[in-house]
Amino acid sequence: MAPATNNGAPAVQLSLNNGLMLKLKPSRIFKSAVDNPAASPGRPNTGPRHITGISFDDRGDQLLTAAEDETFRLYNCKSGKHLKTLQSKKYGIDLPRFTHKSTAIIHASTKEDDGIRYHSLHDNKYLSYFKGHKGRVISLEMSPIDDGFMSGSLDKTVRLWDLRVPTCRGLLTLPAPPVIAYDASGLVFAVAVNNYSRILLYDQANYDKAPFLVITLEDPTLSLISYPPRPIYMTSLSFSSNGKYLLVGCSGDAHYILDAFGGHLIAKLEGHVGLERRSTAASLTIQPDKGCSGEEVSWTPDSKFIVGGSLDGKILIWDVQDLQVPAGPVNLKATPRQIHPIVAHDGHPGISRCVKFNPRYGMMASAGAELAFWLPDMAPESDEVARDLLKKKGP
Template sequence: MAPPNAPPAQLSLNNGLMLKLKTSRIFKTAVDNPSVSPGRPSLGPRHITGICFDDRGDQLLTAAEDETFRLYNCKSGKHLKTLQSKKYGIDLPRFTHKSTAIIHASTKEDDGIRYHSLHDNKYLSYFKGHKGRVISLEVSPVDDGFMSGSLDKTVRLWDLRAPTCRGLLTLPAPPVIAYDATGLVFAVAVNHYSRILLYDSANYDKAPFLVITLEDPTLTLISYPPRPIYVTSLSFSSSGKYLLVGCSGDAHYILDAFNGHLVAKLEGHIGLERRSVAAPLTIQPDKGCSGEEVSWTPDSKFIVGGSLDGKILAWDVQDLQVPTGPVNLKATPRQIHPLVQLDGHPGISRCVKFNPRYGMLASAGAELAFWLPDMAPESEEVARDLLRKKVLA
């Protein structure tokens, strides 16, 4: 037995562990579906549209199309409580640095951002100013700041302690946003212009210090003119060296965040933009996209993602090679195929995230699933032990 003051054991993610991921708990009633009246067709199941972990990885929160948000304990695998937001709706739930408070976007009534206490189920503050639905929302990793991107083609920078925004960027198209791990840099993807802008957080009112053009020459082999890339999410690797660009189509991309090189193209999944596997492709993503369908593991050794057919995929990105010299937009990117494709819960896997501290994965669509490496199927104690080990970043 470890001494009482010993640091927690650490778990190093590797190919073997990723191959052994299995569902340890499936919540089939994670979303409420309306009863179908006789003679009235069903509109299909409602879905979870967003998930997030708290900083310690102890709790997971979901937001769904039934206008509820639900809290789960990651260690016990139990549902803790269900809260409702029938008046305003809820999307893009994000824990603040307190595990008892969140911010979230609204889906009706107005386009405000709401600061909510999970402890007593009360709104603490409102952040108003956007004139269109908020489609991207991120909390600073280091302080009480956060930022939002909206269909009104603006990025607003906020502080939890003040109801009015402290910074505003006006852009030519709806933006998608991300902080790096230090909070010193943030990225803004501008759709329809295939540009990703990197800003110094302390000098956001000045021009971006790097403008990256996202261009994939292999798309001309599929159609001409090539189909536009539509970005749904951005996230930096833990080192800040790479930028993961989640897209609505059948590929995601990894960029060099220092110089703008296109490093790799992730393939093997079916893009969530399609209404069905056989449906024609569209440019603007359908409602099936959550902006959370692809993400890094906490050590940035792997990328996990969802697919229209419900599979959970993991890509091994441990040996990325950054091109040298000037950026060449005509260079063919390295194509990376999944290390593993896992069969999970039925239906679309809209949200896929790895726990920031422990060796577990969560995925969501019409259901919510918790995943653990299946080291010893007959032993529940092994599963509990995995959740006591922090991922070695």
């Protein structure tokens, strides 16, 4: 992996390791990445608007953001410059996803209808519309290998699409709103079903058949905190690059890593503050409105680390290089291994809602009310700081 540079110097090949991840620092912060309306007597103060989704193109050269101000903005990852701002005032925008062309994206709508829109960044025009959902799209992913893509909606369906055809080519009906993910081969996809704590794995070629694996996500440690245990609310799914593991992002104070082959619960990631907390007269609920969570946790491209955001703005990094899959049949009462972050970096003010690592370069992006680009600080004094942090964390 080559680090991003903004001084024209040749990129140097490097691999991600603990020392490098400890030395990540914001190299550029875009404080005006979201438009906030000026305060007025007739407009209540609802807090700052946020970026709700980010996407890198396949080459890692560009980053696209979508925000609550109904804009999407394009940035150059090498130069660290803002390239253009486009608007979607009529339809709104959420879940931006580059296609395999760096000049075209798909995105979900937040108003007008529940359609998915195919947009040319070069011409600033819509190329096609994909209609069929009867509820807001809350999960959207491009196939890693072709022009297929998949969407999950509040209407409790998953639809399979192709960019070249406006009608859907596959439909799954589920008992609750789904969250979706492709594996790196594009041959398998996963569907998380909230309220039932189930993750269903399908063969892409036989999606109309029963899932070939059904995983139950159950954390026995939650009953030690409250009884009955607070339900797990899944907001994102993502496979590791080798397809062995499945990262389950959740709205509470823990994320989970599952064995994608056998369904074992391998690890519980802790140390962050869950993004979605709303106090009610009866209790504390953790059930987010999509667009406010779901992109706060992700793998690095080599799957050696997981990066994530937090309600307090911290950027956390978990080392997951030595995951061990339990032997024998799945035991839902087995206590998962608890993994704490090797570091909690100071990020930007407010909530860090989106955190992703560049697929090709040694840079990371985090977003909330602001957008930050992160690079490893290669100064000699940063090596001493990294060594001190590693000593504190232990082996």
